[in-house]
Amino acid sequence: MENFKNRICPAPTLCYHKNMPLEQPESFLCPYCGEPNSLSVDISGGRIQEFIVDCEICCAPVAVRLTVDGEDVVGVETRRENE
Numbered sequence: 001m002e003n004f005k006n007r008i009c010p011a012p013t014l015c016y017h018k019n020m021p022l023e024q025p026e027s028f029l030c031p032y033c034g035e036p037n038s039l040s041v042d043i044s045g046g047r048i049q050e051f052i053v054d055c056e057i058c059c060a061p062v063a064v065r066l067t068v069d070g071e072d073v074v075g076v077e078t079r080r081e082n083e
């Protein structure tokens, strides 16, 4: 898995990577309490990203699965961690 942040660009002044937003705000609804949560997505982290976040409202562990296409997050799926 490549990470642009850790990569040294050979031509920084010409590099388009430096203008690429690496973090995008996303939101999802908690599958436990139904409240909206915000999430900062590292789009350089891969096309499919799965991780666990604690709900900001009820602190329950939420399994999040992101689908990234190029520079856009095209899918956010959530489920209860133990389902």
Ligand SMILES: [Zn+2]
Pocket: 030, 031, 032, 033, 034, 035, 055, 056, 057, 058, 059, 060
């Ligand atoms: Zn919640």
